[in-house]
Amino acid sequence: MNSFSVTILGSSSALPTSQRFPTSQVVRLNEQLFLIDCGEGTQIQLRRFKFKMGRINHIFISHLHGDHIYGLPGLISSLVLYGKKGELHIHAHSDLQQMMEGMMKFMNDVTDLKVVYHPLNFKRNSVVFEDKRIRITSFPLKHRISCCGFLFQELPTDKHLDKDAIEKYDIPISQRMNIKNGADLILADGSVIPNIEITIPANPSRSYGFCTDTVALMKIVPTIAGVDLLYHEATFDADLADLAKKTFHTTSIQAAEIAAAAAAKKMLIGHFSSRYKDISFLVDEARTIFPETYAANDGDCYEL
Amino acid sequence: MNSFSVTILGSSSALPTSQRFPTSQVVRLNEQLFLIDCGEGTQIQLRRFKFKMGRINHIFISHLHGDHIYGLPGLISSLVLYGKKGELHIHAHSDLQQMMEGMMKFMNDVTDLKVVYHPLNFKRNSVVFEDKRIRITSFPLKHRISCCGFLFQELPTDKHLDKDAIEKYDIPISQRMNIKNGADLILADGSVIPNIEITIPANPSRSYGFCTDTVALMKIVPTIAGVDLLYHEATFDADLADLAKKTFHTTSIQAAEIAAAAAAKKMLIGHFSSRYKDISFLVDEARTIFPETYAANDGDCYEL
Numbered sequence: 139m140n141s142f143s144v145t146i147l148g149s150s151s152a153l154p155t156s157q158r159f160p161t162s163q164v165v166r167l168n169e170q171l172f173l174i175d176c177g178e179g180t181q182i183q184l185r186r187f188k189f190k191m192g193r194i195n196h197i198f199i200s201h202l203h204g205d206h207i208y209g210l211p212g213l214i215s216s217l218v219l220y221g222k223k224g225e226l227h228i229h230a231h232s233d234l235q236q237m238m239e240g241m242m243k244f245m246n247d248v249t250d251l252k253v254v255y256h257p258l259n260f261k262r263n264s265v266v267f268e269d270k271r272i273r274i275t276s277f278p279l280k281h282r283i284s285c286c287g288f289l290f291q292e293l294p295t296d297k298h299l300d301k302d303a304i305e306k307y308d309i310p311i312s313q314r315m316n317i318k319n320g321a322d323l324i325l326a327d328g329s330v331i332p333n334i335e336i337t338i339p340a341n342p343s344r345s346y347g348f349c350t351d352t353v354a355l356m357k358i359v360p361t362i363a364g365v366d367l368l369y370h371e372a373t374f375d376a377d378l379a380d381l382a383k384k385t386f387h388t389t390s391i392q393a394a395e396i397a398a399a400a401a402a403k404k405m406l407i408g409h410f411s412s413r414y415k416d417i418s419f420l421v422d423e424a425r426t427i428f429p430e431t432y433a434a435n436d437g438d439c440y441e442l
Numbered sequence: 443m444n445s446f447s448v449t450i451l452g453s454s455s456a457l458p459t460s461q462r463f464p465t466s467q468v469v470r471l472n473e474q475l476f477l478i479d480c481g482e483g484t485q486i487q488l489r490r491f492k493f494k495m496g497r498i499n500h501i502f503i504s505h506l507h508g509d510h511i512y513g514l515p516g517l518i519s520s521l522v523l524y525g526k527k528g529e530l531h532i533h534a535h536s537d538l539q540q541m542m543e544g545m546m547k548f549m550n551d552v553t554d555l556k557v558v559y560h561p562l563n564f565k566r567n568s569v570v571f572e573d574k575r576i577r578i579t580s581f582p583l584k585h586r587i588s589c590c591g592f593l594f595q596e597l598p599t600d601k602h603l604d605k606d607a608i609e610k611y612d613i614p615i616s617q618r619m620n621i622k623n624g625a626d627l628i629l630a631d632g633s634v635i636p637n638i639e640i641t642i643p644a645n646p647s648r649s650y651g652f653c654t655d656t657v658a659l660m661k662i663v664p665t666i667a668g669v670d671l672l673y674h675e676a677t678f679d680a681d682l683a684d685l686a687k688k689t690f691h692t693t694s695i696q697a698a699e700i701a702a703a704a705a706a707k708k709m710l711i712g713h714f715s716s717r718y719k720d721i722s723f724l725v726d727e728a729r730t731i732f733p734e735t736y737a738a739n740d741g742d743c744y745e746l
Contacts, residue, residue, distance in 0.1 A: 153520055154486050154489070154520075159486070160516075178482055178485070178515075179483045179486055182463070182482070182483055185458070202547070204515055204516060204546075205519070208482075208515050208519075211508055211512050211545075212458075212464075212482040215508045219456055219457055220457075233547065237547055239544070240540060240543070240544030240545060241515075241544060242508075243537065
């Protein structure tokens with residue numbers, strides 16, 4: 139089974155604290171690293187948590203508020219200094235390129251790294267990356283400026299051939315790929331062994347949903363339905379619902395309602411307001427609705 | 443005596459390490475905080491080392507390479523969120539304003555903080571700030587792009603009145619300010635008591651010189667002559683003198699030669715290449731020329 143994990147690099151909201159950097163996460167699928175958001179200090183956290191940052195080829199930026207992007211110039215500068223070659227793909231609002239070009243004006247010298255910007259669609263769900271193993275879809279959230287969430291879905295693997303069946307029927311190598319793809323086995327005497335008797339089902343496809351910054355938005359539920367892990371912002375506690383509404387953020391209770399409606403298996407809450415020294419009561423609040431709620435902390439790694 | 447200190451927030455060169463953030467320092471004169479350079483994560487270090495960042499009203503930026511400026515957008519955003527009012531003065535190359543304005547495009551909402559940019563003079567020494575207690579002078583360095591060092595000079599205080607003299611001659615309050623400023627005392631009978639007999643000299647004026655990034659530049663010696671503390675970059679060890687020359691940086695030995703020529707009282711070296719896990723041998727090298735050499739480490743505070 140592929141290793142598929144999410145590591146929290148930053149779990150604070152706009153103001154970092156002594157314990158929490160601004161938003162950034164790494165989604166790891168085997169040796170592929172995908173970065174979501176890039177708050178100030180992301181390169182420092184990547185180093186601290188021992189990621190090989192040169193393996194990041196795709197960065198997904200939810201929106202252009204500073205606490206989600208101010209780590210980009212430093213990260214790119216360091217990738218260049220480390221000698222990264224080829225392309226680095228940044229998926230973000232189309233304004234980002236201009237913002238970055240100003241800031242990167244005096245980036246060190248010649249570079250073999252080409253940064254390719256891909257504009258996100260903030261109107262409807264869109265596949266932003268897909269290869270044999272994973273599909274990444276952006277979906278609209280609702281914040282003070284254009285904002286997207288991201289859904290990471292492992293793609294179904296082939297079925298596994300049953301080792302006993304291989305031996306029993308002496309299945310020729312030439313047929314094995316077809317059987318993995320669903321074909322029945324036809325023996326030399328013309329008899330048919332149904333696919334289900336000679337295969338083991340593929341591993342279940344795992345998925346991760348990332349939602350920040352946004353008001354609580356029930357219309358995302360079909361998109362994130364059944365995810366193994368949901369990260370949802372819970373900037374405020376339930377008593378600050380009015381402030382959450384005004385600033386286009388979500389309360390712990392509202393996040394839990396979304397996780398419950400989506401039948402997520404587990405939820406991480408994060409993007410905590412710096413007013414909270416201890417965020418355990420936000421978790422407690424959410425658990426009254428969705429018991430499988432946990433607090434995101436910098437450095438936490440969740441294997442899906 | 444005023445408290446006058448320098449705190450290292452970051453001591454790495456372009457690539458931060460797990461121990462060293464990129465360049466930034468706080469010069470503190472009583473309750474006034476002056477920031478020099480603002481590498482990525484400066485606001486995180488300010489919080490970590492318990493500085494009240496709202497007290498920063500002047501920021502001095504040596505040059506526009508990313509490891510000296512990428513912390514600015516986040517720092518300013520946080521100052522705005524903390525409700526800082528009035529003016530924040532940034533002294534830097536005139537290109538900075540445009541670079542920042544792109545990056546600050548979506549800074550949160552309305553703000554009472556006005557950022558005022560002051561272009562530095564990269565051709566000759568210039569006073570960039572002065573009040574009753576301190577004078578700050580920029581002076582040209584030589585790097586791949588325009589670069590300045592900064593000299594912080596405490597201004598002379600008035601002389602102190604000798605308490606015994608006040609009593610002996612019953613010096614009227616109306617004359618005391620003039621005497622502190624150097625006047626002699628004229629008694630009722632017309633006789634003159636020389637100023638030197640009734641005063642104690644003012645505290646010595648302390649000074650701090652900051653020099654990064656630059657080739658070793660002997661022409662700065664008159665500017666920083668006799669400083670109490672000199673910070674000089676020593677990106678490389680003596681064996682890498684060719685690389686230092688090529689990249690417009692300084693070796694440990696060259697930094698020591700400058701400190702010695704300037705008769706500095708003490709030198710901190712910093713801006714270490716991330717290739718060095720242990721920088722003690724850079725200090726050892728420098729001490730062969732200038733024994734009062736110390737390594738800058740993040741969080742170190744030097745009282746002048």
